[in-house]
Amino acid sequence: MTEALILARPVVHWQTAVVKEVVARTARIKSFILAPSQPFKLLAGQHVNVRLTAPDGYRAMRSYSIATPPENPCEIELAIEHLEDGEVSPFFHEVVEVGDKIEFRGPLGGHFVWTSTDGGPLLLVGGGSGLVPLMAIIRHREAVAPDLPVVLLLSARNWDDVLYRDELLALHERRNGFTLALTLTLEAPKRDVAYGRRVDGSMMAEVLRRLPSSPRHVYVCGTNPFVNAAVDGAMAAGTPACIIRTERYGI
Amino acid sequence: MVTRGFTGRRQPANVVDRIPPGQHVVNDFPVLSAGPTPKIAVDKWTFTLRVGTEPVMTWNWVEFNALPQTQMTRDIHCVTTWSKLDTLWEGVLIDDILARAGIAPPTGFVLAHSYGGYATNLPAADLTGGLAMVALRYKGQSLEPDHGGPARLLVPHLYFWKSAKWVNALQFTLRNELGFWEQRGYHIYGDPWREQRYTDD
Numbered sequence: 001m002t003e004a005l006i007l008a009r010p011v012v013h014w015q016t017a018v019v020k021e022v023v024a025r026t027a028r029i030k031s032f033i034l035a036p037s038q039p040f041k042l043l044a045g046q047h048v049n050v051r052l053t054a055p056d057g058y059r060a061m062r063s064y065s066i067a068t069p070p071e072n073p074c075e076i077e078l079a080i081e082h083l084e085d086g087e088v089s090p091f092f093h094e095v096v097e098v099g100d101k102i103e104f105r106g107p108l109g110g111h112f113v114w115t116s117t118d119g120g121p122l123l124l125v126g127g128g129s130g131l132v133p134l135m136a137i138i139r140h141r142e143a144v145a146p147d148l149p150v151v152l153l154l155s156a157r158n159w160d161d162v163l164y165r166d167e168l169l170a171l172h173e174r175r176n177g178f179t180l181a182l183t184l185t186l187e188a189p190k191r192d193v194a195y196g197r198r199v200d201g202s203m204m205a206e207v208l209r210r211l212p213s214s215p216r217h218v219y220v221c222g223t224n225p226f227v228n229a230a231v232d233g234a235m236a237a238g239t240p241a242c243i244i245r246t247e248r249y250g251i
Numbered sequence: 252m253v254t255r256g257f258t259g260r261r262q263p264a265n266v267v268d269r270i271p272p273g274q275h276v277v278n279d280f281p282v283l284s285a286g287p288t289p290k291i292a293v294d295k296w297t298f299t300l301r302v303g304t305e306p307v308m309t310w311n312w313v314e315f316n317a318l319p320q321t322q323m324t325r326d327i328h329c330v331t332t333w334s335k336l337d338t339l340w341e342g343v344l345i346d347d348i349l350a351r352a353g354i355a356p357p358t359g360f361v362l363a364h365s366y367g368g369y370a371t372n373l374p375a376a377d378l379t380g381g382l383a384m385v386a387l388r389y390k391g392q393s394l395e396p397d398h399g400g401p402a403r404l405l406v407p408h409l410y411f412w413k414s415a416k417w418v419n420a421l422q423f424t425l426r427n428e429l430g431f432w433e434q435r436g437y438h439i440y441g442d443p444w445r446e447q448r449y450t451d452d
Contacts, residue, residue: 012436012449016252051273052254060259061273061332087260087275095256103252108449110435111285224282224397231287241287241367250281250331 012105014051017076019100026161029129030093031067031079034102039073042066044140045113045133045219048076048106052088062088065133065221065247066107067164069140076104079163081129112219112247114140121149123208123215123239125199125230127222128156131163133247134221138171138178151179153207155199155226158187181207199226204233215239221247266336269326271443274334281333282397285431289366289417293401298385300352301422308352312401318343318351321384325407327414328443340405342386345378345421358423362430363404366417371430372439373413375423377406385418410441410448 017034024030047065067077082093096102114122114137122141124134131154141148156162162182169192172180183195183203195203208215218239220230227246235241262270270276293312300307310318322341328334349355356375364370377383386405387394394400399416406413412432433439438447446452 012451052257052259053252054257054259055253058259058261059273060257060275063331091257091259100255101252102254108436111431228288228397235287241289244287246284246286248283250283250329250333 012108014103014105016101016103019096019098019102020075022096022098025079025163028161029079029081029163031077032092032096032102034076034078034104035074036076040076040107041073042070042076042107042136043113043115044069044136046107046109046136047133048078048104049108050078050088051103051105052091053103060088063108065136067132067135067139069136069143071140071143079129079132079135112221112245114217114219116140116144119148119216120145121211121213121215122151123211123218123234124150124152125204125207125218125220125222125234126152126154127199127226127230128161129163130220130222130226130247130249132221134219135164137219138168141178142171147177149177149179149212151181151207151210153181153183153199153203153230155183155185155222158184159193179210181210199229199233201233201236204230205237208234208237208239216243218244219247220244222249224248224250269336270334271328272446273448274328274332274443277333277335280335280398281329281331283329283331284416285369286367288396290396291366291401291417296401297419298402299420300348300354301420302354302357303423303425307354315343315385315402316387319347320387321347323384323386323405323407325405327407327411330410330412330437330441330443330448334443338407339390340384340386341388341391342384342402342405344381344384346381348385348421349379356423358425360424360427362422362424362428363413363415363418364420364422365415366419369415369417369431371404371413371415372424372428372433373406373409374427374440377409378421382406382408408442410438410443412437413441 017036020035021033051061064078083089126134181194188196296312299309383406404415404418
């Protein structure tokens with residue numbers, strides 16, 4: 001079903017969006033809310049390619065996941081982590097202002113996506129800004145399947161590094177089937193924080209048990225070692241490889 | 252359109268003509284894959300050459316390593332925009348696989364299949380003539396699972412999703428059948444110098 005939707009999608013041409021808002025999410029992550037010139041159809045979990053052009057024609061291009069769900073076609077939220085040695089993310093953090101125009105194409109990516117017809121329960125596992133495409137899935141689920149069982153295992157360095165923390169805690173408090181399991185790698189567990197260590201096999205087995213039944217789909221996004229640890233743990237706990245989709249930063 | 256305030260970095264002058272449009276050079280070796288990393292023990296590994304649904308020849312690990320080994324130093328280009336220069340590979344040329352099986356390409360197209368279910372499609376002409384190999388080693392070391400080990404396809408003149416990790420079969424097909432990413436919006440051929448990233452590029 002998902003793939004049929006993707007195959008039917010129109011040509012992905014370059015277009016321009018205006019930066020409508022810049023929101024500091026954590027010390028290292030800012031959200032850039034882009035307003036496309038026409039309504040933007042996407043599937044939860046997809047990304048855009050952003051293209052920057054210097055006065056001499058030099059160009060740099062990067063992919064960024066979209067945090068906004070399909071319900072919000074007038075905005076594209078990119079939550080971008082500042083990588084000190086990067087070329088594009090420092091430009092976004094240090095130069096981009098409201099009113100700037102940004103070239104992009106998308107939506108792109110036909111695998112790491114979720115639609116209501118895919119169903120659940122879902123296990124989502126994110127490390128740091130790897131939460132971004134999962135956030136689109138979580139927000140979409142709120143809109144179209146608000147009692148679908150979902151567990152999000154989210155790993156961050158410390159409490160202040162937790163992206164979308166207030167939104168996720170509020171969703172968790174509604175107890176409508178969404179469960180947040182937070183782990184902090186540089187801080188001890190406390191209220192609202194289940195774990196204080198890197199993702200491992202016993203953590204994966206425990207969060208799987210927090211779903212009412214085995215997951216239908218598992219989505220894991222983060223650095224390559226993070227993804228491998230989560231996937232290995234899920235598989236050791238009996239999750240079949242064929243239901244696990246991964247998205248890796250490359251590093 | 253010039254992006255306000257963007258100057259960007261420039262590629263080093265001595266390699267600038269080796270970087271396809273929209274790419275940038277990295278020194279590390281990024282890992283990208285759509286699912287779990289298959290972990291294949293070499294004593295369970297096999298590689299099969301097929302024409303349509305008919306197997307022509309199957310090798311186990313020892314037999315495959317006994318085929319002629321060739322080294323290749325090539326630049327590689329990932330569709331996610333990183334390029335890595337002068338990567339050193341060692342493995343078996345597709346030419347040598349076909350020679351051992353005693354066949355010339357019987358059709359114009361190939362689907363490469365992998366452990367884990369991945370597949371990618373290529374014209375047969377892009378695999379022969381010394382252009383491509385099944386790589387068994389990178390920089391003199393066995394290929395790690397993250398980089399496609401025990402064996403991956405290496406087709407360095409096309410975007411790197413065509414260089415299927417964990418490859419276990421080459422299948423000649425009558426038509427150019429779409430592979431995994433090709434069904435999901437990526438280009439049927441994937442020439443980095445023509446920036447063929449997505450279907451209609």
